[in-house]
Amino acid sequence: MSVTSDLTVIMKQEVGKAAAAKVKSDSVVGLGTGSTTAYAIEYIGERLRSGDLKNIVGITTSFQGEVLARKYNIPLTTLDVVDHIDIAIDGADEVDPQKNLIKGGGAAHTQEKLVDSLAAQFIVVVDSNKLVDKLGSTFLLPVEVIPKAVMPVMRRLEQLGGKPELRMGIRKAGPVVTDQGNLVIDVKFDSIDDPATLEMTINNIPGVLENGLFVGVADLILVGEIIDGKAVVREF
Numbered sequence: 001m002s003v004t005s006d007l008t009v010i011m012k013q014e015v016g017k018a019a020a021a022k023v024k025s026d027s028v029v030g031l032g033t034g035s036t037t038a039y040a041i042e043y044i045g046e047r048l049r050s051g052d053l054k055n056i057v058g059i060t061t062s063f064q065g066e067v068l069a070r071k072y073n074i075p076l077t078t079l080d081v082v083d084h085i086d087i088a089i090d091g092a093d094e095v096d097p098q099k100n101l102i103k104g105g106g107a108a109h110t111q112e113k114l115v116d117s118l119a120a121q122f123i124v125v126v127d128s129n130k131l132v133d134k135l136g137s138t139f140l141l142p143v144e145v146i147p148k149a150v151m152p153v154m155r156r157l158e159q160l161g162g163k164p165e166l167r168m169g170i171r172k173a174g175p176v177v178t179d180q181g182n183l184v185i186d187v188k189f190d191s192i193d194d195p196a197t198l199e200m201t202i203n204n205i206p207g208v209l210e211n212g213l214f215v216g217v218a219d220l221i222l223v224g225e226i227i228d229g230k231a232v233v234r235e236f
């Protein structure tokens with residue numbers, strides 16, 4: 001492992017721990033997806049085990065989250081059963097200064113948007129590499145589509161100025177299939193000037209289930225940074 005990736009892991013751990021510390025007893029907790037949230041789930045599990053945290057239930061946003069929650073003995077519920085979520089913790093692929101996000105690097109953005117947007121408080125956990133001045137600068141925008149809609153949606157995304165490509169699996173011959181059984185188109189936009197409009201425009205294309213723009217959803221961003229060789233967590 002390189003020095004850079006070692007530091008990234010430390011930033012992710014610290015920010016995950018800081019988010020887990022914000023969970024209160026007797027609450028419903030949205031559990032996001034990804035390598036940073038995985039640390040938050042682990043630390044929530046540790047707090048439950050030590051007795052520092054009591055009587056919480058989690059709502060997961062992916063198969064990955066479900067496996068981790070079970071591993072750390074976090075009781076789970078669903079949105080069929082509860083009518084509110086007190087706090088949700090989730091990662092992001094890009095965060096802009098207005099707290100708008102691109103998510104979906106793990107193809108989980110559809111369930112994530114459902115859970116994160118229902119939470120009374122949505123906390124985002126990222127390392128400092130995820131901060132951008134403008135969304136779309138470093139990351140492609142993920143769009144989940146039903147399989148039959150791939151070609152028409154790609155053509156429409158091109159008309160909107162994007163360069164779409166179907167997400168292919170790593171060590172899998174074929175496309176990535178989401179937890180809902182759909183496919184993901186990743187789109188490069190040269191400049192996302194109006195994320196709110198783009199989010200709505202893409203979601204209006206027939207066959208699109210959800211895209212990875214999260215505009216006006218996040219309440220608090222926790223950023224893991226390395227300052228003078230030490231990991232610190234900054235909030236905004």
Ligand SMILES: O=C[C@H](O)[C@H](O)[C@H](O)COP(=O)(O)O
Pocket residue numbers: 032033034035036037090091092093103104105106107108109112
């Ligand atoms: O679909 C995946 C999610 O949106 C993740 O929360 C996002 O990709 C960030 O993941 P990580 O913390 O692994 O960078």
